Structure formats: structure tokens, C-alpha cells
Amino acid sequence: MIRVCISGIGKTGKEIAKFLLEQKDIKLVSAICSPNSNKKGKDLGEIIGKGNTGVKIESSDKIEQIVFRTKPDVVVDFSSPEAAARNAKVFSKLKVNIVIGTTGFSDFTLKRLFLLANKHRNGIVYAPNITLGVNVLMLLTNLAANLLSSYDFQITEVHHKNKKDSPSGTAKKIADEIEKGIKHSGNDDTEVQVPITAIRAGGVVGKHDVMIIGEDDKIEISHESFSRKAFALGTLRAVKFIKGKVGYYEMNDVLNLKKVLNDYIQEENKSNKKRYKNLLGKNEIKAL
Template sequence: MTRVCLVGLGRTGIEVAKAIMEQKDLRLVSAISSPNSRKIGKDLGEILGCPATGVIVQGPDQIEPIVFQSRPDVVVDFTNPAATVRNSKLFSKMKVNIVVGTTGFSKIAMYKLYVLTKKYHNAILYAPNITLGVNVMMLLTNLAANMLNNYDFQITEIHHKHKKDAPSGTAVKIAKEIEKGLAASGLPETADVPIQAIRAGGVVGKHEVLIVGENDRIEISHESFSRKAFALGAIKGIRFIQGKSGYFEMNDVLNLQKVLGDYLAKEKFRNKRQPLYRMNSAAN
């Protein structure tokens, strides 16, 4: 049984809490909310709309004693970049592995997470792009860029009006995958992929990649209808990070390149055998 501490009880954090409690191999042992939150002091069950859990929500000033008392194997952090870096230093010192779902990280902040894993030999999974679907989208855009290096690429991302970082961490990651695909095709260094960020209404999250050539265009789109998609990604992350050490990203969890490679190998084998099947069918 993997013991889990959840830090951050916003809309996504609540979905993550619900998902953890539905798993037979995971146990939510502690929960920490933002400073001055009305959730502090309440049983987590009251917040989730379910029977009492025995987990009382604490404030961030209680992180160290809470982690010491509840002894989590993994901490899931959905807060903000500054709080995540600060929390991660404490968790790492205590040899606790961390799943970071927080978005809006700078390169310097990401590097700080990497350094923590080297110093304390715990594991950190940095996964702002935590859903399976958006990771498949990244793989597709990488392949498209490699095959269509004379096309123009542009990203549009739409999120709810309360999302603070723009562009989103996922959009930035998609842009990097496009740039990697272009570079792998042998194209000389190019300008950054343009990203348009829109903040409106209550949109959970939508990313679109427009790929335009002289005579045609391709659109690749991913939209999250519910924050449960993020929660399911977090569950995969928890199971992956348990017992490991080092710095990881969501691609390490899903290993989609291997999945694609295995699929193509099977297709190649199947296609080689098809002529034999056709000959046998014709003979019969």
C-alpha cells in the first residue's frame, strides 16, 4: 500500500484526492491546503462530499510535522511554482518522492527540482502535462514536425480565466516537441514556435496545433472535458515514482516512443505475412 500526501486542494487537487481514495493500492494519509484556506481544519471527507476519512486538512505551516507523522511514500503537489520548489526541498530532505503537477515553471525552477534529486537521492516526477491524451498529442506533433519540416506550426491554448500562467506549461512542452522534431529532420535552427494563449470562462484545458503547408493543413487538438483526466494521470505518476530515485517527466511514465516502436514492429511483421494469407485464401 503506497501512502500518499496531497498538497494543494484546488479544483484539480480535489479530483486527485477522489481518485486516490478509489484505488485499492493507494492510501491518502494527509492533505495540505493553501494558507488561510477555509478547508483547513475540516475532515477531507466533508470537502469531497463523502463520509469522514480521518484525514484533517492542514495549512502549509504544518507541512514538516504532518509529513513526519503521516509518513507518506509519495507527495502529490498541485500548488504554485514558488510553493512547489519550497515544499520539494523539505520533502526531498525527508526522502519522500514527489509528483509535481504544478504548471508555470521556469527553466531555473525545473533545474532546482533536478538538483534536489541528485542531492537527496529521492525521486521527482515533473508532470505539468499529466494527462495521457496530451502526451499522445505531443508525440504526434513531434512526428509531424519531423515529416513536414517545410510546414508552418502554430499553437493555440485555451484555459479558464483563473489560470495564472500563460502560455501553459503544456503548450511550452508541445512547442519543444515540435522543435525537436524539426531538428531531427535535419532542419537548421529555427525561430520559436508561436503560441497564442487565451484565458476565458471555465475552460478546463484545450490545446490545438495548426500545421499549414502551401496546399493543405493539418490540425491536432486535445481538450480535457474534466479535471478527472489530470487525476488519472496523477495516479499513474504515483505508481511510477514509488521506490525510484532520480528526475523524471511524464514521457518516462508513459514511454510512448516504445509503445509506437512496438506497434510499428508488429505492423511490419503483419504486413510481411499478408501476401501469404492472400495466397492461401485464393487457393481455397
Template sequence: MIRVCLVGLGKTGKEIAKVILEQENMKLVSVVCSSKSQNLGKSLDEIIGCRNSGIIVDSEKNLEQVIFKTKPDVVVDFSTPDATIRNAKIFSKMKVNIVVGTTGFTDFALKKLFVLTRKYHNAICYAPNITLGVNVLMLLTNLAASILNNYDFQITEIHHKRKVDVPSGTAIKIAGEIKKGLDSAGVSIKEKVIPINAVRAGGVVGRHEVMIVGEDDKIEISHESFSRRAFALGAIKAIEFIHDKVGYYEMSDVLNLHKVLEDYIEKEQIKRKKKYKKCRNDVEESPVSVV
């Protein structure tokens, strides 16, 4: 049984709490939120409409006491960049592994997370792109960039109007995958900028679109989350992956899609060889001359 603490009880955090409570191999043992949150001191049952969780939402100011008392194996943090970095130091010192779904970090802040895993020998999974679908999009975009390396690339991302970071962390990761694909094809990327168009409007959960445009045709690859449950299901996979690990990981490590692709290519090669062998045998055994 994996014991889980949840930090952050916004819309995504509430959905993650619900999904963790559905799992047979996990137990939600504590929930922490900002000291200014209106959820502070309330029963989780009351907040998300569940029964018998037995959890009262505590303050981030009591983080160490919460960890000592509830002994989580993994913390899932969907708070704010500053709070996540502060929390990560405490969790790492206390040998608790962390899934970070918070977005909006600077490169320097991400380096801090990496250093924490080396210093305290715990594990951190940085997963701003936490859904399976958007990770498949990134893999496809990487492949497209390596093949269509003379095409132009444009990213558009749309999120709800309350999302602060612009562009999204996922859009930045997609741009990175495009550059990796171009680099693998021998295209110079030192000063190449992949345009990102960010839209903040209404209650859109999240949509990312990549346009790949040539002189004579265009390809579009897109992913859209219809509900925050997609994020929660990704968090479950990250928890299962990280709970017994040491080191710094990302969602690509959790899903291991490159290995899936390699296995697919290997199986297709085997099928092709079998097909050619069967055709050759059929020809050799045929009573009718093919010459």
C-alpha cells in the same frame, strides 16, 4: 499499498483526492494546503463529500510534522510554483518521492527540482502535462514535425480565466516537441520560434490545438479535457510509476509512449513480412500460371 500525501486542494486537487480514495492500491494519508486556505482545519469528508477518510486538512507550515506522522511514500503537489519549490526541498530531505503537477515554473526553478533528486536520491516527476491524451498529442506533433518539416506550426491553448501562467506549461512542451521533430529532420531550430496563442476565458478546463499548415493543405491536432478527472487519472499513473524510483522524470517517462510506438512499428513490420510470405507461397502453389 502506496501511501500518498496531497498538497493543494483547489479544483484539481479535490478531484485527485477523490480518485486516490477510489484506488485499491493507494491510501490517502494526509492533505496539506496553504496557511491562508479556507479549507484549513476542515475534514476532507466535508470538503469533497466523501466518507470515513479520517483526514483533517493541515497547513503547509506543519509540513515536516505531517510527513513524520503520516509517512507518505509519494506526495502529489498541485499548489503554486514558489510553494512547490519550498515543499520539494523538505520532501526530498525526508526521502519522499514527488509528483509535481504545478505549472508556471521558470527554467531555473525546474533545474532546482532536478538538482534535488541528485542531492537527496529521491524521485521527482514533473508533470504539467499530466493527461494521457495531451501526451499522445505531443507524440503525434513530434512525428508530424519530422515529416512535414517545411510546413508552418501554430499552437493555440485555451484555459479558464483564473489560470495565471501564460502560455501554459503544456503549450511550451508542445512547442519543444515540434522543435525536436524539426531537428530530427535536419531543420535548423536555433532561432526558430513556434507561435503560441493563449486564451483565458470562462471555465474552460483546458484545450490545446496544433495547426500544421502547408501551401496546399492543413492538418489540425487537438486535445481537450472535459473535466479535471482526466488530470487526476494522470496523477494516479504518475504515483504508481514514481513510488519506487530514484531520479528526475517527466510524464513522457511515465507513459513511455515512444516505446509503444516502437513496438507498434515492429509489429507492423512483422505483419507485412508475413503477408508478403503468404502471397509468395500462394503464387508458388497456384496451379495457374501468373506469367
């Protein structure tokens, strides 16, 4: 049984809390909101429409008392960038592992998260790209950039009108994967800069499109979250991954997609060898 505390009871936090309460191997033991939130003091179930849960929502200025009393193994943080960075310092000192899905961090703050995990020997998963599908998109984009390094790349991301960070943390990670793919291809001629178009409109949960455009053809890779349950599914994977671990991780570590790809290629190679053996005689195989 993994004991979990949730920090940040906004739209995504509420969906994740609801999902985690349904899991047999997860026990939601505490919930944290900002000091000025009107959710403070209420039962979590009242906020998420689940009836009485026995989990009282408490203020982030009492983190140490909350941790000592409820003893979470993992904290899931979907608060604001400022609050998540501040909270991470306290949780790390208390040696509580953290899954951070909050976006909008500066490069400096991300380096601090890495240093916190190494200094205090706790585990941190930083996952602005926490949905499973968008991580597959990143892997495919990286491969495409490696194979089509001479093509032009363009990212368009669309989110609801209340999302503050622009471009999204996920769009930046996609751009990083494209840049890595191009560099690994051996194309070091120019500085790689991937343009990102950010749109904030309506109630869109999250959509990321990558256009890969050559002189004679175009490829598009797209991912869209239809509901925030997609975030909850990724969060569950991250929580199970980080329990008991030490160090700084990202979602590609959680899902280990590159190993999946390598295993697939090895299996394909084995299948091809078997097929050739069936088609060709021993002398013909030696001739190859």
C-alpha cells in the same frame, strides 16, 4: 498499498483527492494547504463532499511533522508554483517522492527540481502535461514536425479565466516537441520558434490545438479535457510509476509512449513480412 499525501486542495487537487480515495491500492494519508487557507483544520471529506475521511487538512508550514507522522510514499502537489518549489525542497530532503502537476515554473526552478532529485536520491515526476491524451498529442506533434519540417506550426491553448500562467506549461512542452521534431528531421537552417496563442475565458478546463500548415494543405491535432478527472487519471499513473524510484522524470517517461510506438512499428514490419511470404514464392522473395 501506496501511501499518498496531497498538497494543494484547489479545484484540481479536490478532484484528484476524491479519485484517489476510491482506489483500492492507494491510501490517502495526509492533505496539505497553504498556511492562510480556510480549509486548514477541516476533514478532507468535508471539502470534497465525501463525508468523514479521517484525513485532517494541515498547513504547509508543518510539512516535516506531517511526513514523520503519516509516512507518505508519494506526495501529489497541485499547489502554486512558489509553494510547490518550496515544498519540493523539504520533501526531497525527507526522501519522499513527488508528483508535481503545478504549472508556471521558471526554467531555473525546473533545473532546481532536477538537482534536488539527484542530490537527495528521491524521485520527482514533473508533469504540467499530466493528462494521458495530451501526451499522445505531443507524440503525434513530434512525429508531424519530423515529417513536415517545412510546414508552419501554431499552438492555441484555452483555459479558464482564473489560470494565472500564460502560456500554459503544456503549450510550452508541445512547442518543445515540435522544435525537437524539426531538428531531428535534419532541418537546421533556421532557429525554430513556435508561436503560442493563449486564451483565458470562462470555465474551460483545458484545450490545446496544434495547426500544421503547408502551402497546399493543413493538419490539425487537438486535445480537450472535459473534466478534471482527466488530471486524476494521469496522476494515478504517475504515482504508481514513481513509487520507489530515484531521479527526475516527466510524463513521457511515465507513459513510455515512444516504446509503444516502436513496438507497434516492429509488429507492423513482422506482419508485412508474413503477408509477403504468403503472396510470393521463395525465388520471388530472394529477387526482392
